[in-house]
Amino acid sequence: MRYDLTQIESWIPEGSRVLDLGCGDGAFLNRLQETRRVQGMGLELDPENLIAATQRGVDILQQDMDQGLSNFPESSFDIVILAHALQVLHRPDKVLQDMVRIGREAIVTFPNFGHWRCRLHLGLNGRMPVSKDLPYHWYNTPNIHFCTVKDFEALCSDLNIAIMDRDIVSGPVAALFKQWLPNLFGSTAIFRIRACD
Amino acid sequence: MSGAEEVGLVTPIREVFSENLALASGQTLAGFELITETYGQLNSQRSNAVLICHALSGNHHAAGRYNHSDPKPGWWDLHVGPGKAIDTNRFFVVSLNNIGGCDGSSGPNTMNPETQQPWGPNFPQVSVNDWVTTQALLADRLGIDSWAVVVGGSLGGMQAIHWAVHYPERVRNCVALAAAPKLTAQNIAFNEIARQAILSDPDWLAGYYQQETVTPTRGLSLARMVGHLTYMSADGMSDRFGRDTREMPSDAINAGEMVFQVESYLRYQGKQFSTRFDANTYLLMTRALDRFDIAADFDDSLSDAMAATTCRMLITAFSSDWRFSPARSRELVDALLASGRPVSYAEIETDAGHDAFLLDEPRYTGLFTAWMQQVVI
Numbered sequence: 185m186r187y188d189l190t191q192i193e194s195w196i197p198e199g200s201r202v203l204d205l206g207c208g209d210g211a212f213l214n215r216l217q218e219t220r221r222v223q224g225m226g227l228e229l230d231p232e233n234l235i236a237a238t239q240r241g242v243d244i245l246q247q248d249m250d251q252g253l254s255n256f257p258e259s260s261f262d263i264v265i266l267a268h269a270l271q272v273l274h275r276p277d278k279v280l281q282d283m284v285r286i287g288r289e290a291i292v293t294f295p296n297f298g299h300w301r302c303r304l305h306l307g308l309n310g311r312m313p314v315s316k317d318l319p320y321h322w323y324n325t326p327n328i329h330f331c332t333v334k335d336f337e338a339l340c341s342d343l344n345i346a347i348m349d350r351d352i353v354s355g356p357v358a359a360l361f362k363q364w365l366p367n368l369f370g371s372t373a374i375f376r377i378r379a380c381d
Numbered sequence: 382m383s384g385a386e387e388v389g390l391v392t393p394i395r396e397v398f399s400e401n402l403a404l405a406s407g408q409t410l411a412g413f414e415l416i417t418e419t420y421g422q423l424n425s426q427r428s429n430a431v432l433i434c435h436a437l438s439g440n441h442h443a444a445g446r447y448n449h450s451d452p453k454p455g456w457w458d459l460h461v462g463p464g465k466a467i468d469t470n471r472f473f474v475v476s477l478n479n480i481g482g483c484d485g486s487s488g489p490n491t492m493n494p495e496t497q498q499p500w501g502p503n504f505p506q507v508s509v510n511d512w513v514t515t516q517a518l519l520a521d522r523l524g525i526d527s528w529a530v531v532v533g534g535s536l537g538g539m540q541a542i543h544w545a546v547h548y549p550e551r552v553r554n555c556v557a558l559a560a561a562p563k564l565t566a567q568n569i570a571f572n573e574i575a576r577q578a579i580l581s582d583p584d585w586l587a588g589y590y591q592q593e594t595v596t597p598t599r600g601l602s603l604a605r606m607v608g609h610l611t612y613m614s615a616d617g618m619s620d621r622f623g624r625d626t627r628e629m630p631s632d633a634i635n636a637g638e639m640v641f642q643v644e645s646y647l648r649y650q651g652k653q654f655s656t657r658f659d660a661n662t663y664l665l666m667t668r669a670l671d672r673f674d675i676a677a678d679f680d681d682s683l684s685d686a687m688a689a690t691t692c693r694m695l696i697t698a699f700s701s702d703w704r705f706s707p708a709r710s711r712e713l714v715d716a717l718l719a720s721g722r723p724v725s726y727a728e729i730e731t732d733a734g735h736d737a738f739l740l741d742e743p744r745y746t747g748l749f750t751a752w753m754q755q756v757v758i
Contacts, residue, residue, distance in 0.1 A: 234744075
Protein backbone atom coordinates (compact mmCIF):
# COMPACT_ATOMS: atom_id res chain seq x y z
CA MET A 185 0.00 0.00 0.00
CA ARG A 186 1.18 3.53 -0.78
CA TYR A 187 2.81 5.06 2.29
CA ASP A 188 0.40 7.99 2.49
CA LEU A 189 -2.51 5.53 2.69
CA THR A 190 -0.84 3.61 5.54
CA GLN A 191 -0.51 6.88 7.42
CA ILE A 192 -4.13 7.85 6.69
CA GLU A 193 -5.32 4.47 7.93
CA SER A 194 -3.56 5.00 11.25
CA TRP A 195 -5.54 8.24 11.71
CA ILE A 196 -8.96 6.64 11.15
CA PRO A 197 -10.80 5.69 14.35
CA GLU A 198 -12.82 2.47 14.48
CA GLY A 199 -16.35 2.73 13.17
CA SER A 200 -16.04 6.27 11.87
CA ARG A 201 -17.93 7.69 8.89
CA VAL A 202 -15.46 8.31 6.08
CA LEU A 203 -15.91 10.19 2.81
CA ASP A 204 -13.13 9.54 0.28
CA LEU A 205 -12.97 12.24 -2.40
CA GLY A 206 -11.62 10.65 -5.58
CA CYS A 207 -11.88 7.11 -4.22
CA GLY A 208 -10.65 5.44 -7.42
CA ASP A 209 -11.48 1.75 -7.53
CA GLY A 210 -12.57 1.81 -3.88
CA ALA A 211 -9.75 -0.49 -2.72
CA PHE A 212 -8.67 1.84 0.09
CA LEU A 213 -12.21 2.46 1.38
CA ASN A 214 -12.84 -1.27 1.18
CA ARG A 215 -9.71 -1.83 3.28
CA LEU A 216 -10.89 0.74 5.83
CA GLN A 217 -14.25 -1.03 5.97
CA GLU A 218 -12.41 -4.22 6.87
CA THR A 219 -9.63 -2.94 9.14
CA ARG A 220 -11.45 0.00 10.75
CA ARG A 221 -15.07 -1.03 10.21
CA VAL A 222 -15.81 2.43 8.81
CA GLN A 223 -19.04 3.45 7.09
CA GLY A 224 -17.51 4.57 3.85
CA MET A 225 -18.67 6.55 0.88
CA GLY A 226 -16.57 7.45 -2.15
CA LEU A 227 -16.76 10.21 -4.74
CA GLU A 228 -15.58 9.25 -8.20
CA LEU A 229 -16.07 10.25 -11.82
CA ASP A 230 -14.54 7.43 -13.84
CA PRO A 231 -17.24 4.89 -14.89
CA GLU A 232 -14.87 1.91 -14.68
CA ASN A 233 -13.86 2.92 -11.16
CA LEU A 234 -17.53 3.30 -10.20
CA ILE A 235 -18.12 -0.31 -11.18
CA ALA A 236 -14.91 -1.53 -9.51
CA ALA A 237 -15.78 0.24 -6.23
CA THR A 238 -19.33 -1.11 -6.35
CA GLN A 239 -17.96 -4.62 -6.82
CA ARG A 240 -16.07 -4.09 -3.56
CA GLY A 241 -19.28 -3.16 -1.77
CA VAL A 242 -18.31 0.50 -1.44
CA ASP A 243 -21.06 3.12 -1.76
CA ILE A 244 -20.11 5.53 -4.53
CA LEU A 245 -21.39 8.85 -5.78
CA GLN A 246 -20.63 10.02 -9.28
CA GLN A 247 -19.99 13.67 -8.57
CA ASP A 248 -17.46 16.26 -9.73
CA MET A 249 -15.70 17.96 -6.80
CA ASP A 250 -14.98 20.94 -9.02
CA GLN A 251 -18.74 21.57 -9.21
CA GLY A 252 -18.83 21.94 -5.43
CA LEU A 253 -19.77 19.75 -2.48
CA SER A 254 -22.58 21.88 -1.10
CA ASN A 255 -24.98 18.92 -1.20
CA PHE A 256 -23.12 17.37 1.73
CA PRO A 257 -24.40 18.65 5.08
CA GLU A 258 -22.13 20.10 7.74
CA SER A 259 -20.41 17.50 9.95
CA SER A 260 -22.06 14.64 8.10
CA PHE A 261 -18.82 12.63 8.16
CA ASP A 262 -16.17 12.06 10.81
CA ILE A 263 -13.34 12.18 8.30
CA VAL A 264 -13.06 13.41 4.72
CA ILE A 265 -10.07 12.14 2.73
CA LEU A 266 -8.45 13.73 -0.32
CA ALA A 267 -5.51 11.52 -1.28
CA HIS A 268 -3.26 12.70 -4.12
CA ALA A 269 -6.03 14.70 -5.80
CA LEU A 270 -5.51 18.26 -4.47
CA GLN A 271 -3.30 19.12 -7.43
CA VAL A 272 -5.91 18.19 -10.05
CA LEU A 273 -8.66 20.43 -8.64
CA HIS A 274 -9.69 23.69 -10.26
CA ARG A 275 -10.15 25.35 -6.89
CA PRO A 276 -8.32 23.42 -4.16
CA ASP A 277 -9.13 26.20 -1.68
CA LYS A 278 -12.88 25.74 -2.09
CA VAL A 279 -12.68 21.97 -1.78
CA LEU A 280 -10.56 22.28 1.38
CA GLN A 281 -13.14 24.59 2.93
CA ASP A 282 -15.88 22.12 2.04
CA MET A 283 -13.85 19.25 3.48
CA VAL A 284 -13.51 20.79 6.92
CA ARG A 285 -17.20 21.77 6.83
CA ILE A 286 -18.41 18.26 5.89
CA GLY A 287 -15.96 16.37 8.10
CA ARG A 288 -15.07 16.87 11.73
CA GLU A 289 -11.57 16.20 10.43
CA ALA A 290 -10.01 16.01 7.00
CA ILE A 291 -6.89 14.32 5.66
CA VAL A 292 -5.09 15.66 2.61
CA THR A 293 -2.09 14.19 0.83
CA PHE A 294 -0.25 15.76 -2.11
CA PRO A 295 3.08 15.62 -3.92
CA ASN A 296 5.39 18.30 -2.49
CA PHE A 297 6.55 20.57 -5.29
CA GLY A 298 9.11 22.05 -2.93
CA HIS A 299 11.05 18.77 -2.92
CA TRP A 300 14.74 19.24 -3.74
CA ARG A 301 14.50 17.23 -6.95
CA CYS A 302 11.76 19.56 -8.26
CA ARG A 303 13.79 22.58 -7.27
CA LEU A 304 16.90 21.15 -8.88
CA HIS A 305 15.05 20.31 -12.08
CA LEU A 306 13.59 23.76 -12.44
CA GLY A 307 16.64 25.57 -11.05
CA LEU A 308 19.32 23.88 -13.14
CA ASN A 309 17.46 22.81 -16.29
CA GLY A 310 15.08 25.72 -16.41
CA ARG A 311 12.36 23.22 -17.35
CA MET A 312 9.23 22.07 -15.51
CA PRO A 313 10.04 18.93 -13.48
CA VAL A 314 9.19 15.52 -14.93
CA SER A 315 9.87 12.54 -12.66
CA LYS A 316 8.84 8.99 -11.94
CA ASP A 317 6.14 10.21 -9.54
CA LEU A 318 5.06 13.10 -11.77
CA PRO A 319 5.53 11.78 -15.30
CA TYR A 320 3.53 14.44 -17.16
CA HIS A 321 4.69 17.45 -19.14
CA TRP A 322 3.39 20.91 -18.34
CA TYR A 323 0.99 20.87 -21.31
CA ASN A 324 -0.67 17.50 -20.72
CA THR A 325 -0.61 17.15 -16.97
CA PRO A 326 -3.87 16.73 -15.05
CA ASN A 327 -1.96 18.27 -12.14
CA ILE A 328 -2.88 21.90 -12.58
CA HIS A 329 -2.32 23.20 -9.04
CA PHE A 330 0.98 22.14 -7.58
CA CYS A 331 1.96 23.48 -4.22
CA THR A 332 4.67 23.05 -1.64
CA VAL A 333 4.39 22.14 2.03
CA LYS A 334 4.86 25.82 2.89
CA ASP A 335 2.22 26.92 0.36
CA PHE A 336 -0.27 24.49 1.82
CA GLU A 337 0.38 25.62 5.37
CA ALA A 338 -0.03 29.24 4.31
CA LEU A 339 -3.34 28.43 2.62
CA CYS A 340 -4.62 26.65 5.73
CA SER A 341 -3.75 29.70 7.75
CA ASP A 342 -5.60 31.97 5.29
CA LEU A 343 -8.66 29.70 5.32
CA ASN A 344 -8.72 29.47 9.12
CA ILE A 345 -7.99 25.75 8.97
CA ALA A 346 -6.11 24.17 11.87
CA ILE A 347 -3.34 21.65 11.18
CA MET A 348 -3.64 18.79 13.65
CA ASP A 349 -0.91 16.54 12.30
CA ARG A 350 1.65 16.52 9.53
CA ASP A 351 3.67 13.69 8.09
CA ILE A 352 6.22 13.89 5.32
CA VAL A 353 7.20 11.03 3.07
CA SER A 354 10.75 10.94 1.77
CA GLY A 355 13.52 8.66 0.55
CA PRO A 356 15.72 6.82 3.10
CA VAL A 357 18.62 9.31 3.08
CA ALA A 358 16.39 12.35 3.02
CA ALA A 359 14.54 10.87 6.00
CA LEU A 360 17.43 12.07 8.16
CA PHE A 361 16.75 15.68 7.18
CA LYS A 362 13.02 15.83 6.63
CA GLN A 363 12.22 16.72 10.25
CA TRP A 364 14.12 19.98 9.93
CA LEU A 365 13.58 20.70 6.25
CA PRO A 366 10.34 18.98 5.27
CA ASN A 367 9.66 21.29 2.36
CA LEU A 368 13.02 20.40 0.87
CA PHE A 369 13.20 16.67 1.55
CA GLY A 370 9.57 15.54 1.66
CA SER A 371 8.24 14.05 -1.59
CA THR A 372 4.67 13.57 -0.36
CA ALA A 373 2.93 15.62 2.31
CA ILE A 374 0.15 14.26 4.51
CA PHE A 375 -1.90 16.70 6.56
CA ARG A 376 -4.62 16.14 9.09
CA ILE A 377 -6.72 19.27 9.38
CA ARG A 378 -9.95 20.65 10.80
CA ALA A 379 -11.85 23.89 10.90
CA CYS A 380 -10.60 26.32 13.55
CA ASP A 381 -13.00 26.63 16.48
CA MET B 382 -24.19 -10.04 -21.78
CA SER B 383 -21.80 -12.93 -22.23
CA GLY B 384 -22.77 -16.08 -20.42
CA ALA B 385 -26.22 -14.73 -19.58
CA GLU B 386 -29.25 -16.75 -20.63
CA GLU B 387 -32.98 -16.27 -20.67
CA VAL B 388 -35.30 -17.49 -17.93
CA GLY B 389 -37.03 -19.76 -20.46
CA LEU B 390 -40.76 -20.33 -20.76
CA VAL B 391 -42.96 -18.54 -18.26
CA THR B 392 -46.65 -18.67 -17.35
CA PRO B 393 -48.60 -15.83 -15.79
CA ILE B 394 -50.32 -16.49 -12.46
CA ARG B 395 -53.62 -14.96 -11.37
CA GLU B 396 -53.91 -13.91 -7.72
CA VAL B 397 -57.43 -13.13 -6.51
CA PHE B 398 -57.83 -10.91 -3.45
CA SER B 399 -61.28 -10.79 -1.89
CA GLU B 400 -60.56 -8.11 0.71
CA ASN B 401 -61.83 -4.56 0.34
CA LEU B 402 -59.07 -2.26 -0.82
CA ALA B 403 -59.30 1.25 0.58
CA LEU B 404 -57.74 3.49 -2.06
CA ALA B 405 -55.85 6.70 -1.38
CA SER B 406 -58.63 8.55 -3.22
CA GLY B 407 -61.12 7.52 -0.51
CA GLN B 408 -62.89 5.05 -2.79
CA THR B 409 -63.00 1.33 -2.05
CA LEU B 410 -62.38 -1.53 -4.41
CA ALA B 411 -64.40 -4.61 -3.36
CA GLY B 412 -61.75 -7.19 -4.16
CA PHE B 413 -59.21 -7.15 -6.96
CA GLU B 414 -57.03 -9.42 -9.06
CA LEU B 415 -53.34 -9.24 -9.87
CA ILE B 416 -51.67 -10.99 -12.74
CA THR B 417 -48.08 -11.90 -11.90
CA GLU B 418 -45.04 -13.77 -13.11
CA THR B 419 -42.19 -15.15 -11.05
CA TYR B 420 -38.71 -16.23 -12.05
CA GLY B 421 -36.19 -18.23 -10.01
CA GLN B 422 -36.79 -20.02 -6.72
CA LEU B 423 -37.72 -18.61 -3.33
CA ASN B 424 -35.11 -19.86 -0.86
CA SER B 425 -36.05 -21.56 2.41
CA GLN B 426 -35.42 -18.40 4.47
CA ARG B 427 -37.62 -16.47 2.01
CA SER B 428 -34.87 -13.86 1.93
CA ASN B 429 -34.06 -13.68 -1.79
CA ALA B 430 -37.21 -12.09 -3.19
CA VAL B 431 -36.96 -9.21 -5.66
CA LEU B 432 -39.96 -7.10 -6.66
CA ILE B 433 -39.97 -5.50 -10.10
CA CYS B 434 -42.26 -2.46 -10.39
CA HIS B 435 -43.26 -1.58 -13.93
CA ALA B 436 -43.42 1.82 -15.57
CA LEU B 437 -46.25 3.61 -17.38
CA SER B 438 -46.88 1.08 -20.14
CA GLY B 439 -45.21 -1.99 -18.63
CA ASN B 440 -46.77 -5.12 -17.26
CA HIS B 441 -46.08 -8.38 -15.43
CA HIS B 442 -44.20 -9.93 -18.34
CA ALA B 443 -40.70 -8.75 -17.49
CA ALA B 444 -38.72 -11.76 -18.70
CA GLY B 445 -38.88 -15.03 -20.58
CA ARG B 446 -41.17 -16.15 -23.38
CA TYR B 447 -44.63 -17.70 -23.45
CA ASN B 448 -43.83 -20.40 -25.99
CA HIS B 449 -40.99 -21.51 -28.20
CA SER B 450 -42.19 -19.46 -31.16
CA ASP B 451 -42.76 -16.31 -29.04
CA PRO B 452 -40.86 -13.68 -31.06
CA LYS B 453 -40.20 -11.31 -28.15
CA PRO B 454 -39.15 -11.89 -24.55
CA GLY B 455 -40.48 -9.83 -21.62
CA TRP B 456 -39.80 -6.09 -21.47
CA TRP B 457 -36.79 -6.30 -19.10
CA ASP B 458 -35.32 -9.56 -20.33
CA LEU B 459 -31.94 -7.84 -20.85
CA HIS B 460 -31.62 -7.45 -17.08
CA VAL B 461 -33.63 -10.35 -15.65
CA GLY B 462 -32.33 -13.89 -16.06
CA PRO B 463 -29.55 -16.28 -15.11
CA GLY B 464 -26.29 -14.34 -14.77
CA LYS B 465 -27.95 -10.99 -15.49
CA ALA B 466 -28.19 -7.97 -13.16
CA ILE B 467 -31.33 -9.42 -11.56
CA ASP B 468 -29.85 -12.87 -11.42
CA THR B 469 -32.54 -15.54 -11.32
CA ASN B 470 -29.93 -18.08 -10.16
CA ARG B 471 -29.76 -16.08 -6.91
CA PHE B 472 -33.06 -14.26 -6.67
CA PHE B 473 -36.72 -15.13 -6.66
CA VAL B 474 -38.16 -12.41 -8.86
CA VAL B 475 -41.78 -11.23 -8.67
CA SER B 476 -43.28 -9.08 -11.42
CA LEU B 477 -46.88 -7.97 -11.65
CA ASN B 478 -49.31 -5.88 -13.63
CA ASN B 479 -50.50 -3.05 -11.39
CA ILE B 480 -54.20 -2.49 -10.76
CA GLY B 481 -55.61 -0.04 -13.25
CA GLY B 482 -53.42 -1.69 -15.87
CA CYS B 483 -54.72 -3.42 -18.98
CA ASP B 484 -52.83 -6.70 -19.10
CA GLY B 485 -54.94 -8.85 -16.81
CA SER B 486 -55.00 -7.22 -13.38
CA SER B 487 -58.16 -5.42 -12.27
CA GLY B 488 -58.47 -2.33 -14.41
CA PRO B 489 -60.69 -0.42 -16.80
CA ASN B 490 -60.80 -3.26 -19.33
CA THR B 491 -61.92 -5.89 -16.77
CA MET B 492 -65.41 -6.56 -15.48
CA ASN B 493 -66.91 -4.56 -12.67
CA PRO B 494 -68.38 -7.40 -10.57
CA GLU B 495 -71.28 -5.18 -9.45
CA THR B 496 -72.49 -4.19 -12.90
CA GLN B 497 -71.12 -7.10 -14.95
CA GLN B 498 -69.97 -4.46 -17.41
CA PRO B 499 -66.39 -3.41 -18.18
CA TRP B 500 -65.20 -0.84 -15.66
CA GLY B 501 -64.18 1.55 -18.42
CA PRO B 502 -63.93 5.15 -17.19
CA ASN B 503 -65.50 4.17 -13.85
CA PHE B 504 -62.49 2.27 -12.61
CA PRO B 505 -61.37 4.29 -9.60
CA GLN B 506 -58.30 6.50 -9.99
CA VAL B 507 -55.43 4.68 -8.33
CA SER B 508 -52.07 5.97 -7.16
CA VAL B 509 -48.52 4.82 -6.53
CA ASN B 510 -49.59 4.45 -2.91
CA ASP B 511 -52.37 2.02 -3.91
CA TRP B 512 -50.04 0.00 -6.13
CA VAL B 513 -47.57 -0.43 -3.30
CA THR B 514 -50.41 -1.43 -0.96
CA THR B 515 -51.47 -4.19 -3.37
CA GLN B 516 -47.85 -5.25 -3.87
CA ALA B 517 -47.53 -5.57 -0.08
CA LEU B 518 -50.66 -7.77 -0.01
CA LEU B 519 -49.08 -9.87 -2.74
CA ALA B 520 -45.88 -10.16 -0.66
CA ASP B 521 -47.99 -11.32 2.32
CA ARG B 522 -49.59 -13.99 0.18
CA LEU B 523 -46.20 -15.20 -1.09
CA GLY B 524 -44.85 -15.31 2.48
CA ILE B 525 -42.29 -12.58 1.81
CA ASP B 526 -41.75 -10.52 4.97
CA SER B 527 -39.12 -8.32 3.42
CA TRP B 528 -37.90 -7.88 -0.14
CA ALA B 529 -34.20 -8.36 -0.75
CA VAL B 530 -34.64 -5.71 -3.46
CA VAL B 531 -37.44 -3.55 -4.78
CA VAL B 532 -36.46 -2.23 -8.20
CA GLY B 533 -38.02 -0.13 -10.92
CA GLY B 534 -37.36 2.41 -13.65
CA SER B 535 -39.26 5.66 -14.24
CA LEU B 536 -42.74 5.29 -12.68
CA GLY B 537 -41.50 1.90 -11.44
CA GLY B 538 -38.65 3.68 -9.65
CA MET B 539 -41.20 5.88 -7.93
CA GLN B 540 -42.94 2.76 -6.59
CA ALA B 541 -39.58 1.43 -5.38
CA ILE B 542 -38.94 4.72 -3.56
CA HIS B 543 -42.44 4.66 -2.09
CA TRP B 544 -41.72 1.17 -0.76
CA ALA B 545 -38.44 2.30 0.82
CA VAL B 546 -40.07 5.30 2.48
CA HIS B 547 -43.36 3.76 3.63
CA TYR B 548 -42.35 0.14 4.33
CA PRO B 549 -38.74 0.47 5.54
CA GLU B 550 -38.97 -2.79 7.50
CA ARG B 551 -39.94 -4.67 4.35
CA VAL B 552 -37.24 -3.39 1.92
CA ARG B 553 -33.54 -4.20 2.39
CA ASN B 554 -32.33 -2.75 -0.92
CA CYS B 555 -33.93 -0.29 -3.32
CA VAL B 556 -33.02 0.52 -6.92
CA ALA B 557 -34.60 3.57 -8.58
CA LEU B 558 -33.59 4.04 -12.22
CA ALA B 559 -34.40 7.18 -14.25
CA ALA B 560 -36.81 8.26 -11.51
CA ALA B 561 -37.74 11.53 -9.77
CA PRO B 562 -39.29 12.59 -6.47
CA LYS B 563 -42.20 14.13 -8.39
CA LEU B 564 -43.03 15.40 -11.86
CA THR B 565 -42.18 18.84 -13.19
CA ALA B 566 -44.73 21.11 -14.86
CA GLN B 567 -43.18 20.21 -18.22
CA ASN B 568 -43.65 16.51 -17.51
CA ILE B 569 -47.28 16.98 -16.52
CA ALA B 570 -47.77 19.04 -19.67
CA PHE B 571 -46.55 16.19 -21.88
CA ASN B 572 -48.93 13.82 -20.11
CA GLU B 573 -51.79 16.26 -20.59
CA ILE B 574 -51.13 16.47 -24.33
CA ALA B 575 -51.25 12.67 -24.45
CA ARG B 576 -54.53 12.63 -22.52
CA GLN B 577 -56.09 15.28 -24.74
CA ALA B 578 -55.10 13.25 -27.80
CA ILE B 579 -57.17 10.36 -26.43
CA LEU B 580 -60.08 12.53 -25.25
CA SER B 581 -60.38 14.19 -28.65
CA ASP B 582 -60.64 10.91 -30.58
CA PRO B 583 -64.24 10.49 -31.88
CA ASP B 584 -64.04 6.84 -30.82
CA TRP B 585 -63.30 7.79 -27.23
CA LEU B 586 -67.04 7.86 -26.43
CA ALA B 587 -66.48 9.29 -22.95
CA GLY B 588 -64.53 6.16 -22.12
CA TYR B 589 -67.35 3.70 -22.89
CA TYR B 590 -65.80 2.57 -26.17
CA GLN B 591 -65.51 -1.05 -25.05
CA GLN B 592 -69.29 -1.49 -24.98
CA GLU B 593 -69.45 -0.14 -28.53
CA THR B 594 -66.59 -2.42 -29.58
CA VAL B 595 -64.53 0.44 -30.91
CA THR B 596 -61.13 1.70 -29.74
CA PRO B 597 -59.81 5.26 -29.79
CA THR B 598 -56.73 4.03 -31.64
CA ARG B 599 -55.94 7.38 -33.27
CA GLY B 600 -55.90 9.15 -29.93
CA LEU B 601 -53.91 6.41 -28.22
CA SER B 602 -51.49 6.31 -31.10
CA LEU B 603 -50.92 10.06 -30.97
CA ALA B 604 -50.55 9.90 -27.18
CA ARG B 605 -47.87 7.26 -27.57
CA MET B 606 -46.06 9.22 -30.28
CA VAL B 607 -45.77 12.22 -27.95
CA GLY B 608 -44.70 10.01 -25.06
CA HIS B 609 -42.21 8.02 -27.08
CA LEU B 610 -40.62 11.18 -28.44
CA THR B 611 -39.92 12.36 -24.90
CA TYR B 612 -38.26 9.05 -24.02
CA MET B 613 -35.62 9.53 -26.73
CA SER B 614 -32.84 12.11 -26.98
CA ALA B 615 -32.19 14.52 -29.85
CA ASP B 616 -28.73 13.02 -30.46
CA GLY B 617 -30.05 9.49 -30.30
CA MET B 618 -32.73 10.33 -32.87
CA SER B 619 -30.22 12.04 -35.17
CA ASP B 620 -27.97 8.99 -35.05
CA ARG B 621 -30.79 6.57 -35.64
CA PHE B 622 -32.92 8.39 -38.22
CA GLY B 623 -31.09 11.49 -39.39
CA ARG B 624 -33.05 12.90 -42.31
CA ASP B 625 -33.37 9.56 -44.04
CA THR B 626 -36.56 8.96 -45.97
CA ARG B 627 -38.42 5.85 -47.04
CA GLU B 628 -41.33 4.98 -49.28
CA MET B 629 -44.46 3.84 -47.47
CA PRO B 630 -45.21 0.16 -48.23
CA SER B 631 -48.00 -0.91 -50.60
CA ASP B 632 -50.35 -1.96 -47.78
CA ALA B 633 -50.22 1.47 -46.11
CA ILE B 634 -53.01 4.01 -46.63
CA ASN B 635 -50.44 6.41 -47.99
CA ALA B 636 -48.68 3.77 -50.12
CA GLY B 637 -45.85 5.17 -52.16
CA GLU B 638 -45.58 8.40 -50.18
CA MET B 639 -42.05 9.44 -49.22
CA VAL B 640 -41.75 10.06 -45.50
CA PHE B 641 -38.90 10.68 -43.13
CA GLN B 642 -37.77 7.55 -41.28
CA VAL B 643 -38.56 9.21 -37.99
CA GLU B 644 -42.18 9.81 -39.08
CA SER B 645 -42.56 6.22 -40.15
CA TYR B 646 -40.99 5.02 -36.90
CA LEU B 647 -43.25 7.12 -34.68
CA ARG B 648 -46.37 6.11 -36.63
CA TYR B 649 -45.40 2.46 -36.27
CA GLN B 650 -44.77 2.84 -32.52
CA GLY B 651 -48.07 4.64 -32.07
CA LYS B 652 -50.02 2.09 -34.07
CA GLN B 653 -48.47 -0.90 -32.28
CA PHE B 654 -49.19 0.66 -28.91
CA SER B 655 -52.80 1.50 -29.80
CA THR B 656 -53.53 -2.14 -30.54
CA ARG B 657 -52.15 -3.44 -27.23
CA PHE B 658 -52.92 -0.73 -24.70
CA ASP B 659 -56.15 0.55 -23.17
CA ALA B 660 -57.03 4.23 -23.41
CA ASN B 661 -58.68 4.40 -19.97
CA THR B 662 -55.57 2.80 -18.47
CA TYR B 663 -53.37 5.37 -20.22
CA LEU B 664 -55.34 8.21 -18.63
CA LEU B 665 -55.26 6.54 -15.24
CA MET B 666 -51.53 5.74 -15.33
CA THR B 667 -50.50 9.22 -16.45
CA ARG B 668 -52.64 10.78 -13.70
CA ALA B 669 -51.02 8.50 -11.10
CA LEU B 670 -47.64 9.61 -12.44
CA ASP B 671 -48.59 13.30 -12.33
CA ARG B 672 -49.86 13.09 -8.76
CA PHE B 673 -46.92 11.19 -7.31
CA ASP B 674 -44.98 13.28 -4.80
CA ILE B 675 -42.93 11.32 -2.28
CA ALA B 676 -42.44 14.37 -0.04
CA ALA B 677 -46.17 15.18 0.19
CA ASP B 678 -46.66 13.06 3.33
CA PHE B 679 -43.65 14.71 4.96
CA ASP B 680 -44.66 18.38 4.88
CA ASP B 681 -43.03 18.63 1.46
CA SER B 682 -39.62 17.84 2.94
CA LEU B 683 -37.86 15.41 0.64
CA SER B 684 -35.06 14.87 3.15
CA ASP B 685 -37.60 13.98 5.87
CA ALA B 686 -39.10 11.45 3.46
CA MET B 687 -35.69 9.96 2.71
CA ALA B 688 -34.85 9.89 6.43
CA ALA B 689 -37.63 7.31 6.80
CA THR B 690 -35.69 4.82 4.67
CA THR B 691 -33.39 2.20 6.18
CA CYS B 692 -32.30 0.27 3.08
CA ARG B 693 -29.29 0.29 0.79
CA MET B 694 -30.13 2.53 -2.13
CA LEU B 695 -28.97 2.74 -5.73
CA ILE B 696 -30.07 5.75 -7.76
CA THR B 697 -29.13 5.79 -11.44
CA ALA B 698 -29.79 8.47 -14.03
CA PHE B 699 -29.00 8.68 -17.74
CA SER B 700 -27.17 11.67 -19.20
CA SER B 701 -29.51 12.27 -22.18
CA ASP B 702 -32.75 11.64 -20.27
CA TRP B 703 -34.59 14.95 -20.42
CA ARG B 704 -37.92 13.51 -19.25
CA PHE B 705 -36.51 12.55 -15.83
CA SER B 706 -33.16 14.25 -16.02
CA PRO B 707 -30.13 13.42 -13.85
CA ALA B 708 -30.85 16.60 -11.87
CA ARG B 709 -34.10 14.99 -10.65
CA SER B 710 -32.27 11.86 -9.51
CA ARG B 711 -29.72 14.04 -7.73
CA GLU B 712 -32.57 15.61 -5.75
CA LEU B 713 -33.19 12.16 -4.32
CA VAL B 714 -29.47 11.61 -3.71
CA ASP B 715 -29.03 14.97 -2.00
CA ALA B 716 -32.07 14.35 0.20
CA LEU B 717 -30.58 11.00 1.24
CA LEU B 718 -27.24 12.70 2.01
CA ALA B 719 -29.04 15.42 3.95
CA SER B 720 -30.68 12.78 6.10
CA GLY B 721 -27.43 10.89 6.62
CA ARG B 722 -28.49 7.87 4.58
CA PRO B 723 -26.02 5.85 2.51
CA VAL B 724 -26.59 5.89 -1.24
CA SER B 725 -24.85 5.00 -4.48
CA TYR B 726 -25.44 7.22 -7.49
CA ALA B 727 -24.28 7.09 -11.09
CA GLU B 728 -25.10 9.13 -14.15
CA ILE B 729 -24.69 6.83 -17.13
CA GLU B 730 -23.33 8.50 -20.28
CA THR B 731 -25.68 7.51 -23.10
CA ASP B 732 -27.69 9.01 -25.95
CA ALA B 733 -30.56 6.55 -25.41
CA GLY B 734 -32.61 9.03 -23.34
CA HIS B 735 -35.16 8.01 -20.71
CA ASP B 736 -35.61 4.52 -22.16
CA ALA B 737 -31.94 3.73 -21.48
CA PHE B 738 -32.94 1.90 -18.30
CA LEU B 739 -34.52 -0.76 -20.51
CA LEU B 740 -31.37 -1.23 -22.57
CA ASP B 741 -28.01 -2.92 -22.17
CA GLU B 742 -25.51 -0.05 -21.96
CA PRO B 743 -22.27 -1.70 -20.76
CA ARG B 744 -21.55 0.85 -18.02
CA TYR B 745 -25.12 0.73 -16.76
CA THR B 746 -25.35 -3.05 -16.90
CA GLY B 747 -21.94 -3.34 -15.24
CA LEU B 748 -22.84 -1.06 -12.36
CA PHE B 749 -26.34 -2.48 -11.87
CA THR B 750 -24.96 -6.03 -11.91
CA ALA B 751 -22.12 -5.19 -9.49
CA TRP B 752 -24.52 -3.50 -7.08
CA MET B 753 -27.00 -6.39 -7.18
CA GLN B 754 -24.18 -8.87 -6.51
CA GLN B 755 -23.54 -7.06 -3.21
CA VAL B 756 -27.12 -7.64 -2.06
CA VAL B 757 -27.06 -9.91 0.98
CA ILE B 758 -29.67 -12.66 0.86
